[in-house]
Amino acid sequence: MAKVLSIIPERCTACRACELACSIKHYGEFNTSRSRIKVSIFLEEAVYIPTACTQCTEAWCAKICPTTAILRNDDYMAYYVVDDKCVGCKMCVLACPFGAIELYADHGKAEKCDLCLSIDGDPECVKFCTPKALLFTDEDAGPKAKQAATALRLKEALQEAAS
Amino acid sequence: MGWTGTILRVNLSSGSVAKEPLDGHLARSYIGGRGLATKILYDEIDPTLDPLGPANKLILATGPLTGTNAPTGGRYMVVTKSPLTGAIACSNSGGYVGAEMKYAGYDLVIVEGKAPHPVYLWINNDRVEIRDAVQVWGTSTHKTEDALRAATNAEAKICSIGPAGETLSLTAAVMNDKHRAAGRSGVGAVMGSKNLKAIVFRGTRSVKVAHPHAFMRACLQAVAKLQAEPGSGEGLPMYGTPGIVSVINAHGFMPTNNFQFGQFAGADRISGETIRDEILIRNKGCFACTIACARVTKVKAGKFRGSGEGPEYETVWGLGAMTGVSDLAAVTRAGYLCNELGMDTIEAGVAIATAMELFEAGYIPERDIGRPLRFGDADALVEMTEKLGRGEGFGAILALGGARLAERYDHSELFMGVKRQAFAAYDGRGAQGMALGYATSNRGACHLRGYTISAEVFGVPRKVDPFATEGKAALAKASQDATAFVDSTGTCLFTTFALGPADLHAMLELATDSGYTVDEVIKIGERIWNLERLFNLRAGLSAKDDTLPRRILEEPIPAGPAKGKVARLGEMLPEYYTLRGWTPEGVPTPEKLRALSLAPNS
Numbered sequence: 001m002a003k004v005l006s007i008i009p010e011r012c013t014a015c016r017a018c019e020l021a022c023s024i025k026h027y028g029e030f031n032t033s034r035s036r037i038k039v040s041i042f043l044e045e046a047v048y049i050p051t052a053c054t055q056c057t058e059a060w061c062a063k064i065c066p067t068t069a070i071l072r073n074d075d076y077m078a079y080y081v082v083d084d085k086c087v088g089c090k091m092c093v094l095a096c097p098f099g100a101i102e103l104y105a106d107h108g109k110a111e112k113c114d115l116c117l118s119i120d121g122d123p124e125c126v127k128f129c130t131p132k133a134l135l136f137t138d139e140d141a142g143p144k145a146k147q148a149a150t151a152l153r154l155k156e157a158l159q160e161a162a163s
Numbered sequence: 164m165g166w167t168g169t170i171l172r173v174n175l176s177s178g179s180v181a182k183e184p185l186d187g188h189l190a191r192s193y194i195g196g197r198g199l200a201t202k203i204l205y206d207e208i209d210p211t212l213d214p215l216g217p218a219n220k221l222i223l224a225t226g227p228l229t230g231t232n233a234p235t236g237g238r239y240m241v242v243t244k245s246p247l248t249g250a251i252a253c254s255n256s257g258g259y260v261g262a263e264m265k266y267a268g269y270d271l272v273i274v275e276g277k278a279p280h281p282v283y284l285w286i287n288n289d290r291v292e293i294r295d296a297v298q299v300w301g302t303s304t305h306k307t308e309d310a311l312r313a314a315t316n317a318e319a320k321i322c323s324i325g326p327a328g329e330t331l332s333l334t335a336a337v338m339n340d341k342h343r344a345a346g347r348s349g350v351g352a353v354m355g356s357k358n359l360k361a362i363v364f365r366g367t368r369s370v371k372v373a374h375p376h377a378f379m380r381a382c383l384q385a386v387a388k389l390q391a392e393p394g395s396g397e398g399l400p401m402y403g404t405p406g407i408v409s410v411i412n413a414h415g416f417m418p419t420n421n422f423q424f425g426q427f428a429g430a431d432r433i434s435g436e437t438i439r440d441e442i443l444i445r446n447k448g449c450f451a452c453t454i455a456c457a458r459v460t461k462v463k464a465g466k467f468r469g470s471g472e473g474p475e476y477e478t479v480w481g482l483g484a485m486t487g488v489s490d491l492a493a494v495t496r497a498g499y500l501c502n503e504l505g506m507d508t509i510e511a512g513v514a515i516a517t518a519m520e521l522f523e524a525g526y527i528p529e530r531d532i533g534r535p536l537r538f539g540d541a542d543a544l545v546e547m548t549e550k551l552g553r554g555e556g557f558g559a560i561l562a563l564g565g566a567r568l569a570e571r572y573d574h575s576e577l578f579m580g581v582k583r584q585a586f587a588a589y590d591g592r593g594a595q596g597m598a599l600g601y602a603t604s605n606r607g608a609c610h611l612r613g614y615t616i617s618a619e620v621f622g623v624p625r626k627v628d629p630f631a632t633e634g635k636a637a638l639a640k641a642s643q644d645a646t647a648f649v650d651s652t653g654t655c656l657f658t659t660f661a662l663g664p665a666d667l668h669a670m671l672e673l674a675t676d677s678g679y680t681v682d683e684v685i686k687i688g689e690r691i692w693n694l695e696r697l698f699n700l701r702a703g704l705s706a707k708d709d710t711l712p713r714r715i716l717e718e719p720i721p722a723g724p725a726k727g728k729v730a731r732l733g734e735m736l737p738e739y740y741t742l743r744g745w746t747p748e749g750v751p752t753p754e755k756l757r758a759l760s761l762a763p764n765s
Contacts, residue, residue: 010445013445013446013447013448013452013455014447014448015448015449015450015451015452015453015455016259016450016451017232017234017451017452017453020231020232020451021232021379023369024232024372024375024379027369028371028375029369029370029371029375030230030231030232030369030370030371030372031266031367031368031369031370032262032266033266033366033367034367034369043340043341046444046445046447046459046470048447124379127383128232128382128383128386128453130386130390130453130455131448131455
């Protein structure tokens with residue numbers, strides 16, 4: 001079964017280590033503004049939300065790409081950009097409903113999360129996420145875990161109501 | 164590599180902005196952060212100058228590991244001549260500002276002169292503007308950040324001063340990311356004296372390291388060690404810094420009611436456990452920090468309701484045990500006020516506690532304060548904290564800090580600190596190494612300039628008897644030198660619970676490829692310590708300032724496990740000077756300076 005990057009925002013501590021791990025993995029440099037995962041920090045509300053490409057099944061970025069520069073690696077079920085084919089037209093940027101693909105001005109190519117295809121095991125961001133807000137899990141593990149948690153809460157509420 | 168190689172120099176008097184290359188030899192010799200900024204301040208200013216005059220300089224400094232994935236690699240230092248102590252000031256902070264400064268392309272930002280009217284600096288990569296700050300002058304650090312982010316860039320990271328800094332309070336901190344403080348030594352007042360309200364950073368550049376893959380492996384190893392160690396892996400994430408309230412109180416040296424007692428009856432009410440149970444929303448990490456000790460909290464009901472970050476251990480002590488207040492909501496509220504108005508919670512708390520003892524002893528008349536000011540009075544604590552931050556009424560006297568307050572009422576012996584800077588939350592009578600550390604700290608009383616408590620209480624790296632004086636001179640020196648090294652890399656001292664100099668050295672070397680050895684980086688720490696000492700000697704301080712208040716030297720702790728103890732400084736100080744290679748008068752010998760490459764002709 002394909003694995004997905006599963007994000008649990010409640011666990012995030014806003015340290016941005018994932019952004020650093022991503023940028024050095026892909027560019028060999030630390031640069032949070034070139035990270036393919038982004039932590040949005042709502043300081044006042046104490047809400048920290050990492051976001052990255054969701055690897056849509058029907059990926060509009062790939063569909064709209066006029067040069068078919070966005071391909072899917074079937075082993076990882078992850079979409080990636082073929083640099084040589086990307087002409088920097090920004091159609092993918094327009095098409096993505098999440099803003100998960102960006103065009104970087106200095107080399108004019110689209111960039112997106114590819115789940116670190118080139119490595120074994122966890123993507124680099126997951127390796128550095130000490131609070132375990134990022135997990136590389138089986139596709140249905142995230143929803144299953146949420147279902148289980150919901151069921152547990154319901155069970156406790158019912159027990160409380162009955163007692 | 165590691166360093167950006169660029170210094171930004173801004174003169175607020177002339178409005179000039181200049182970029183200078185970082186001297187590679189200097190960077191290698193002092194690493195960055197505390198070390199490099201100290202060297203530059205030492206070379207560029209007259210140590211006898213008026214700290215609040217335009218000739219003083221304010222240096223913001225990152226280290227080569229700031230902005231990298233080295234765990235806790237987000238620190239920056241604020242270095243200047245302190246208006247509180249007259250000595251060198253060096254206050255450090257986490258949050259995101261240090262990293263953003265690196266991404267903007269600068270290792271250091273040196274601010275000189277004084278603007279003719281309130282301004283802020285807008286540093287957007289290469290573009291640097293000095294902008295009018297009249298619209299945010301007088302506002303809290305929180306409102307300042309919101310307004311300046313709206314005026315510049317939504318992603319900008321900001322350090323600023325609050326009303327305390329503007330009114331030149333000697334308790335004033337430089338605040339960043341709303342809740343993080345470069346807290347001690349009155350560095351916020353220096354910023355205020357320059358009419359500089361804030362520095363706004365936005366950076367999209369890269370920080371490069373020499374060996375990215377090996378560096379990342381070393382970082383992962385360091386992360387694993389931090390997670391495996393009980394303090395950094397469990398205690399700090401779970402309970403934050405206040406997790407040690409119960410430990411220090413149980414040892415009998417939690418300073419209470421201005422050091423009149425060594426244990427606080429209300430300790431349970433302000434402990435990390437109680438904070439977790441009652442007000443914690445979640446924990447938070449600074450940039451690249453895998454420990455995440457920060458507490459995001461909310462007081463949901465009552466007259467002290469509000470939200471923010473903290474309180475930290477030093478805060479629940481300074482505004483809690485030290486003032487005898489065990490009302491967690493009040494202590495938390497006072498802590499929030501310190502963040503918003505821009506104050507050091509230690510200096511503010513000690514000033515209020517000093518005033519409480521002076522009042523109870525009858526040395527301050529009630530008409531001066533406008534109300535009774537007794538230990539344990541939660542309402543008085545919050546009211547005085549706010550007045551202090553705004554410099555209103557009696558708050559203007561509190562804003563001078565505990566030392567000057569006590570001097571003003573002719574009872575300077577009731578100020579608990581060294582070199583006019585307040586003690587932190589450990590009574591040196593119960594931990595002799597800490598007593599020596601306080602007395603000899605280059606920035607005045609401070610727990611972060613050689614945290615012997617690690618060994619004396621937590622057994623890191625090995626347990627030593629806190630009441631013994633044997634071996635404490637060597638312990639204090641080793642801890643001071645190691646700390647100066649850590650402070651120069653751009654990482655946080657909390658890593659030292661799990662990481663030794665060798666671990667940090669490994670990351671530093673892989674980042675910079677400087678050819679450092681472990682021995683050499685420790686020697687750099689010693690070089691920095693000696694250079695700070697030379698600054699202080701030239702500023703007019705001397706061995707007579709390496710002392711402790713009479714209470715700590717002569718009045719035994721009255722009860723508890725440390726009952727009967729006093730600080731036996733005289734048994735440790737001569738040995739310390741000898742170990743340091745200093746004369747009996749506390750002056751580094753020419754031989755020592757040569758050995759550290761600090762002598763003019765070396």
